Amino acid sequence: MAEREGLIWLDGEMVDWKDAKVHVLTHTLHYGMGCFEGVRAYATDKGAQIFRLQEHTDRLFRSAHILNMEMPFSKEEINEAQLAAVRENNLEHAYLRPMVFFGSEGMGLRADNLKVHVMVAAWEWPSYMSPEAKELGIKVQTSSYTRHHVNITMCKAKANGNYMNSMLALSEALRSGCEEALLLDNEGYVAEGSGENIFVIREGKIYTPELTSCLDGITRRTVIELAKEELGLDVIEKRITRDEVYVADEAFFTGTAAEVLPIRELDGRQIGSGRRGPITEKLQTLYFDQVTGKRAEHPEWLSPVNG
Numbered sequence: 263m264a265e266r267e268g269l270i271w272l273d274g275e276m277v278d279w280k281d282a283k284v285h286v287l288t289h290t291l292h293y294g295m296g297c298f299e300g301v302r303a304y305a306t307d308k309g310a311q312i313f314r315l316q317e318h319t320d321r322l323f324r325s326a327h328i329l330n331m332e333m334p335f336s337k338e339e340i341n342e343a344q345l346a347a348v349r350e351n352n353l354e355h356a357y358l359r360p361m362v363f364f365g366s367e368g369m370g371l372r373a374d375n376l377k378v379h380v381m382v383a384a385w386e387w388p389s390y391m392s393p394e395a396k397e398l399g400i401k402v403q404t405s406s407y408t409r410h411h412v413n414i415t416m417c418k419a420k421a422n423g424n425y426m427n428s429m430l431a432l433s434e435a436l437r438s439g440c441e442e443a444l445l446l447d448n449e450g451y452v453a454e455g456s457g458e459n460i461f462v463i464r465e466g467k468i469y470t471p472e473l474t475s476c477l478d479g480i481t482r483r484t485v486i487e488l489a490k491e492e493l494g495l496d497v498i499e500k501r502i503t504r505d506e507v508y509v510a511d512e513a514f515f516t517g518t519a520a521e522v523l524p525i526r527e528l529d530g531r532q533i534g535s536g537r538r539g540p541i542t543e544k545l546q547t548l549y550f551d552q553v554t555g556k557r558a559e560h561p562e563w564l565s566p567v568n569g
Protein backbone atom coordinates (compact mmCIF):
# COMPACT_ATOMS: atom_id res chain seq x y z
CA MET A 263 0.00 0.00 0.00
CA ALA A 264 2.86 2.37 0.80
CA GLU A 265 4.30 2.31 -2.71
CA ARG A 266 1.37 3.73 -4.64
CA GLU A 267 1.13 6.91 -6.65
CA GLY A 268 -1.12 9.62 -5.28
CA LEU A 269 -1.57 12.14 -2.52
CA ILE A 270 -2.34 11.82 1.18
CA TRP A 271 -3.63 14.64 3.36
CA LEU A 272 -1.36 14.88 6.41
CA ASP A 273 -1.69 17.57 9.06
CA GLY A 274 -3.22 20.12 6.74
CA GLU A 275 -1.19 19.50 3.59
CA MET A 276 -1.35 17.18 0.61
CA VAL A 277 1.85 15.16 0.53
CA ASP A 278 3.12 12.64 -1.95
CA TRP A 279 1.78 9.15 -1.10
CA LYS A 280 5.28 7.68 -0.72
CA ASP A 281 6.39 10.51 1.58
CA ALA A 282 3.47 10.23 4.03
CA LYS A 283 5.62 8.56 6.70
CA VAL A 284 5.99 8.50 10.49
CA HIS A 285 8.85 7.56 12.83
CA VAL A 286 9.09 4.06 14.38
CA LEU A 287 8.67 5.69 17.79
CA THR A 288 5.22 6.97 16.87
CA HIS A 289 3.26 6.61 20.12
CA THR A 290 0.08 5.20 18.54
CA LEU A 291 2.10 2.46 16.85
CA HIS A 292 3.19 1.24 20.30
CA TYR A 293 0.02 1.44 22.37
CA GLY A 294 -2.85 1.69 19.89
CA MET A 295 -4.25 4.94 21.30
CA GLY A 296 -5.73 6.61 18.27
CA CYS A 297 -8.96 6.65 16.34
CA PHE A 298 -10.02 6.40 12.76
CA GLU A 299 -12.90 6.21 10.32
CA GLY A 300 -13.78 4.06 7.33
CA VAL A 301 -15.66 6.17 4.80
CA ARG A 302 -16.74 5.55 1.24
CA ALA A 303 -17.24 7.54 -1.91
CA TYR A 304 -19.40 6.20 -4.72
CA ALA A 305 -19.61 7.02 -8.41
CA THR A 306 -22.91 8.83 -9.03
CA ASP A 307 -24.33 10.86 -11.90
CA LYS A 308 -22.94 13.94 -10.13
CA GLY A 309 -19.45 12.41 -10.06
CA ALA A 310 -17.90 10.89 -6.96
CA GLN A 311 -19.83 11.60 -3.77
CA ILE A 312 -18.95 10.73 -0.18
CA PHE A 313 -21.70 8.94 1.71
CA ARG A 314 -22.64 10.44 5.10
CA LEU A 315 -19.44 12.46 5.33
CA GLN A 316 -20.65 14.63 8.19
CA GLU A 317 -21.71 11.63 10.29
CA HIS A 318 -18.29 10.00 9.86
CA THR A 319 -16.53 13.23 10.78
CA ASP A 320 -18.81 13.64 13.80
CA ARG A 321 -17.99 10.10 14.95
CA LEU A 322 -14.25 10.72 14.47
CA PHE A 323 -14.50 13.76 16.71
CA ARG A 324 -16.55 11.82 19.29
CA SER A 325 -13.91 9.06 19.25
CA ALA A 326 -11.11 11.60 19.78
CA HIS A 327 -13.07 13.20 22.61
CA ILE A 328 -13.60 9.83 24.32
CA LEU A 329 -9.86 9.11 24.07
CA ASN A 330 -9.03 12.59 25.34
CA MET A 331 -7.16 13.48 22.16
CA GLU A 332 -7.54 17.11 21.27
CA MET A 333 -8.35 17.54 17.58
CA PRO A 334 -6.04 20.12 16.01
CA PHE A 335 -8.47 20.75 13.11
CA SER A 336 -12.11 21.75 12.82
CA LYS A 337 -14.82 19.46 11.50
CA GLU A 338 -15.03 21.63 8.37
CA GLU A 339 -11.31 21.15 7.73
CA ILE A 340 -11.59 17.37 8.14
CA ASN A 341 -14.61 17.28 5.81
CA GLU A 342 -12.68 19.27 3.23
CA ALA A 343 -9.60 17.03 3.65
CA GLN A 344 -11.74 13.98 2.82
CA LEU A 345 -13.31 15.63 -0.22
CA ALA A 346 -9.85 16.73 -1.40
CA ALA A 347 -8.37 13.23 -0.89
CA VAL A 348 -10.94 11.78 -3.32
CA ARG A 349 -10.87 14.72 -5.73
CA GLU A 350 -7.09 15.12 -5.96
CA ASN A 351 -6.52 11.41 -6.49
CA ASN A 352 -9.19 11.40 -9.26
CA LEU A 353 -11.14 8.60 -7.61
CA GLU A 354 -14.64 7.44 -8.40
CA HIS A 355 -15.30 4.53 -6.04
CA ALA A 356 -13.11 5.12 -3.04
CA TYR A 357 -12.45 3.98 0.47
CA LEU A 358 -11.27 6.76 2.77
CA ARG A 359 -9.23 6.37 5.90
CA PRO A 360 -9.02 9.37 8.22
CA MET A 361 -6.96 8.68 11.33
CA VAL A 362 -6.02 10.62 14.44
CA PHE A 363 -2.77 9.56 16.10
CA PHE A 364 -0.13 10.62 18.58
CA GLY A 365 3.34 11.58 17.33
CA SER A 366 6.80 10.43 18.40
CA GLU A 367 7.57 13.18 20.92
CA GLY A 368 7.67 10.73 23.82
CA MET A 369 6.99 7.13 24.82
CA GLY A 370 5.44 7.47 28.25
CA LEU A 371 1.92 6.31 29.00
CA ARG A 372 1.21 9.72 30.49
CA ALA A 373 1.01 11.01 26.91
CA ASP A 374 1.26 14.55 28.21
CA ASN A 375 3.77 15.89 25.70
CA LEU A 376 2.41 14.44 22.50
CA LYS A 377 1.28 16.10 19.35
CA VAL A 378 -2.01 14.93 17.80
CA HIS A 379 -1.70 14.28 14.06
CA VAL A 380 -4.44 13.71 11.51
CA MET A 381 -4.19 11.99 8.14
CA VAL A 382 -6.67 11.18 5.39
CA ALA A 383 -5.89 8.68 2.66
CA ALA A 384 -8.24 7.59 -0.12
CA TRP A 385 -7.89 4.84 -2.68
CA GLU A 386 -9.85 3.01 -5.34
CA TRP A 387 -11.79 0.21 -3.68
CA PRO A 388 -14.84 -0.92 -5.60
CA SER A 389 -16.08 -3.73 -3.33
CA TYR A 390 -15.16 -5.47 -0.06
CA MET A 391 -17.27 -8.55 -0.69
CA SER A 392 -17.74 -10.53 -3.89
CA PRO A 393 -21.01 -10.24 -5.88
CA GLU A 394 -21.77 -13.88 -4.92
CA ALA A 395 -21.43 -13.09 -1.21
CA LYS A 396 -23.83 -10.17 -1.60
CA GLU A 397 -26.42 -12.47 -3.15
CA LEU A 398 -25.83 -15.82 -1.49
CA GLY A 399 -24.68 -14.59 1.88
CA ILE A 400 -21.70 -15.59 3.97
CA LYS A 401 -20.84 -18.27 6.51
CA VAL A 402 -20.22 -16.94 9.99
CA GLN A 403 -18.80 -18.46 13.15
CA THR A 404 -19.43 -17.35 16.73
CA SER A 405 -16.07 -16.20 17.96
CA SER A 406 -14.17 -17.66 20.88
CA TYR A 407 -13.10 -14.05 21.52
CA THR A 408 -15.50 -11.88 23.54
CA ARG A 409 -16.29 -8.41 22.26
CA HIS A 410 -14.76 -5.70 24.42
CA HIS A 411 -16.44 -5.03 27.72
CA VAL A 412 -17.60 -1.43 28.02
CA ASN A 413 -15.34 -0.79 31.00
CA ILE A 414 -12.23 -2.39 29.49
CA THR A 415 -12.10 -0.23 26.42
CA MET A 416 -14.31 2.47 24.99
CA CYS A 417 -16.74 0.79 22.62
CA LYS A 418 -18.26 4.05 21.33
CA ALA A 419 -14.84 5.10 20.04
CA LYS A 420 -13.65 3.70 16.74
CA ALA A 421 -10.26 3.31 18.38
CA ASN A 422 -7.20 1.74 16.77
CA GLY A 423 -6.46 -0.58 19.69
CA ASN A 424 -9.99 -2.01 19.67
CA TYR A 425 -9.23 -3.68 16.36
CA MET A 426 -6.84 -6.24 17.80
CA ASN A 427 -9.98 -7.96 19.12
CA SER A 428 -11.59 -7.74 15.66
CA MET A 429 -8.53 -9.13 13.89
CA LEU A 430 -8.14 -12.06 16.28
CA ALA A 431 -11.80 -12.93 15.80
CA LEU A 432 -11.71 -12.58 12.01
CA SER A 433 -8.54 -14.62 11.55
CA GLU A 434 -9.99 -17.40 13.73
CA ALA A 435 -13.18 -17.43 11.62
CA LEU A 436 -11.27 -17.40 8.32
CA ARG A 437 -9.01 -20.25 9.44
CA SER A 438 -12.03 -22.41 10.16
CA GLY A 439 -13.49 -21.82 6.71
CA CYS A 440 -15.96 -19.05 7.52
CA GLU A 441 -16.02 -15.55 6.07
CA GLU A 442 -16.73 -13.54 9.20
CA ALA A 443 -16.90 -13.81 12.98
CA LEU A 444 -19.82 -13.00 15.27
CA LEU A 445 -18.63 -11.64 18.59
CA LEU A 446 -20.69 -11.98 21.76
CA ASP A 447 -20.51 -9.53 24.65
CA ASN A 448 -19.16 -10.50 28.05
CA GLU A 449 -22.60 -11.75 29.11
CA GLY A 450 -22.94 -13.95 26.04
CA TYR A 451 -25.33 -11.77 24.03
CA VAL A 452 -24.74 -10.99 20.36
CA ALA A 453 -22.67 -7.84 19.88
CA GLU A 454 -21.40 -7.48 16.29
CA GLY A 455 -19.08 -8.77 13.56
CA SER A 456 -15.38 -7.92 13.40
CA GLY A 457 -16.24 -4.79 11.42
CA GLU A 458 -20.03 -4.86 11.07
CA ASN A 459 -23.27 -4.48 12.99
CA ILE A 460 -25.79 -7.32 12.83
CA PHE A 461 -29.53 -7.48 12.17
CA VAL A 462 -31.89 -10.44 12.35
CA ILE A 463 -35.39 -10.72 10.93
CA ARG A 464 -38.12 -12.92 12.35
CA GLU A 465 -41.79 -12.91 11.42
CA GLY A 466 -41.44 -9.65 9.53
CA LYS A 467 -39.81 -7.74 12.40
CA ILE A 468 -36.22 -6.56 12.40
CA TYR A 469 -34.05 -6.84 15.49
CA THR A 470 -30.59 -5.50 16.21
CA PRO A 471 -28.52 -5.43 19.40
CA GLU A 472 -28.62 -2.33 21.56
CA LEU A 473 -25.57 -0.10 21.28
CA THR A 474 -24.00 -1.32 24.50
CA SER A 475 -20.77 -2.91 23.36
CA CYS A 476 -21.09 -2.54 19.59
CA LEU A 477 -20.09 0.40 17.45
CA ASP A 478 -22.73 3.01 16.62
CA GLY A 479 -22.56 2.11 12.94
CA ILE A 480 -23.51 4.67 10.33
CA THR A 481 -24.74 1.93 7.99
CA ARG A 482 -26.77 0.58 10.93
CA ARG A 483 -28.42 3.98 11.33
CA THR A 484 -29.02 4.21 7.58
CA VAL A 485 -30.60 0.76 7.38
CA ILE A 486 -32.83 1.45 10.41
CA GLU A 487 -34.11 4.61 8.70
CA LEU A 488 -34.65 2.86 5.37
CA ALA A 489 -36.47 -0.06 7.02
CA LYS A 490 -38.80 2.27 8.91
CA GLU A 491 -39.36 4.92 6.24
CA GLU A 492 -39.42 2.82 3.09
CA LEU A 493 -40.57 -0.61 4.21
CA GLY A 494 -42.69 0.50 7.18
CA LEU A 495 -41.08 -2.20 9.31
CA ASP A 496 -40.47 -2.12 13.05
CA VAL A 497 -36.83 -2.15 14.07
CA ILE A 498 -36.43 -3.33 17.64
CA GLU A 499 -33.16 -2.75 19.50
CA LYS A 500 -32.78 -5.45 22.13
CA ARG A 501 -30.49 -8.09 23.53
CA ILE A 502 -30.18 -10.98 21.11
CA THR A 503 -28.89 -14.47 21.83
CA ARG A 504 -26.91 -16.55 19.39
CA ASP A 505 -29.72 -19.10 19.11
CA GLU A 506 -32.10 -16.31 18.11
CA VAL A 507 -29.81 -15.88 15.11
CA TYR A 508 -29.91 -19.65 14.41
CA VAL A 509 -33.72 -19.55 14.17
CA ALA A 510 -34.04 -16.19 12.39
CA ASP A 511 -35.76 -16.06 9.01
CA GLU A 512 -33.00 -13.76 7.73
CA ALA A 513 -29.84 -12.18 9.10
CA PHE A 514 -27.40 -9.67 7.69
CA PHE A 515 -24.39 -7.56 8.57
CA THR A 516 -24.08 -3.83 7.90
CA GLY A 517 -20.97 -1.68 7.59
CA THR A 518 -19.36 0.92 5.38
CA ALA A 519 -17.13 -1.77 3.87
CA ALA A 520 -19.55 -4.73 4.02
CA GLU A 521 -22.60 -2.58 3.06
CA VAL A 522 -25.65 -4.86 3.52
CA LEU A 523 -24.34 -8.41 3.60
CA PRO A 524 -26.60 -11.45 4.04
CA ILE A 525 -25.60 -14.18 6.51
CA ARG A 526 -26.53 -17.63 5.28
CA GLU A 527 -25.08 -19.74 8.05
CA LEU A 528 -24.01 -19.33 11.67
CA ASP A 529 -22.05 -22.10 13.43
CA GLY A 530 -23.10 -24.64 10.80
CA ARG A 531 -26.81 -23.82 11.17
CA GLN A 532 -28.53 -22.62 8.01
CA ILE A 533 -30.40 -19.36 8.51
CA GLY A 534 -33.81 -19.18 6.84
CA SER A 535 -33.60 -20.35 3.25
CA GLY A 536 -29.79 -20.39 3.38
CA ARG A 537 -29.41 -17.45 1.03
CA ARG A 538 -30.35 -13.76 0.93
CA GLY A 539 -33.90 -13.33 2.22
CA PRO A 540 -36.56 -11.03 0.72
CA ILE A 541 -36.35 -8.23 3.31
CA THR A 542 -32.55 -8.27 3.23
CA GLU A 543 -32.72 -8.00 -0.55
CA LYS A 544 -35.05 -4.99 -0.38
CA LEU A 545 -32.82 -3.25 2.16
CA GLN A 546 -29.71 -4.05 0.14
CA THR A 547 -31.28 -2.56 -3.01
CA LEU A 548 -32.46 0.53 -1.13
CA TYR A 549 -28.99 0.95 0.36
CA PHE A 550 -27.18 0.62 -2.98
CA ASP A 551 -29.60 3.04 -4.63
CA GLN A 552 -29.11 5.46 -1.75
CA VAL A 553 -25.30 5.43 -1.77
CA THR A 554 -25.08 5.72 -5.54
CA GLY A 555 -27.45 8.70 -5.65
CA LYS A 556 -30.31 6.90 -7.41
CA ARG A 557 -32.86 7.83 -4.76
CA ALA A 558 -34.32 11.32 -4.44
CA GLU A 559 -34.66 11.00 -0.66
CA HIS A 560 -31.89 12.14 1.71
CA PRO A 561 -29.77 14.17 -0.72
CA GLU A 562 -28.01 15.49 2.43
CA TRP A 563 -26.36 12.08 2.86
CA LEU A 564 -24.20 12.60 -0.25
CA SER A 565 -21.40 15.15 -0.57
CA PRO A 566 -20.09 15.73 -4.10
CA VAL A 567 -16.30 15.93 -4.21
CA ASN A 568 -16.50 18.40 -7.07
CA GLY A 569 -19.30 20.41 -5.49
Ligand code: PMP
Nearest residue numbers: 457458459477479480481517518
Ligand atom coordinates in the same frame (compact mmCIF):
# COMPACT_ATOMS: atom_id res chain seq x y z
N1 PMP B 1 -18.68 -2.46 14.16
C1 PMP B 1 -17.35 -2.38 14.01
C2 PMP B 1 -16.48 -3.02 15.03
C3 PMP B 1 -16.79 -1.72 12.91
O1 PMP B 1 -15.48 -1.66 12.75
C4 PMP B 1 -17.66 -1.16 11.94
C5 PMP B 1 -17.07 -0.48 10.73
N2 PMP B 1 -16.80 0.87 11.00
C6 PMP B 1 -19.04 -1.26 12.13
C7 PMP B 1 -19.51 -1.92 13.25
C8 PMP B 1 -20.00 -0.65 11.16
O2 PMP B 1 -19.93 0.76 11.23
P1 PMP B 1 -20.23 1.66 9.96
O3 PMP B 1 -21.55 1.25 9.44
O4 PMP B 1 -20.22 3.05 10.49
O5 PMP B 1 -19.14 1.42 8.98
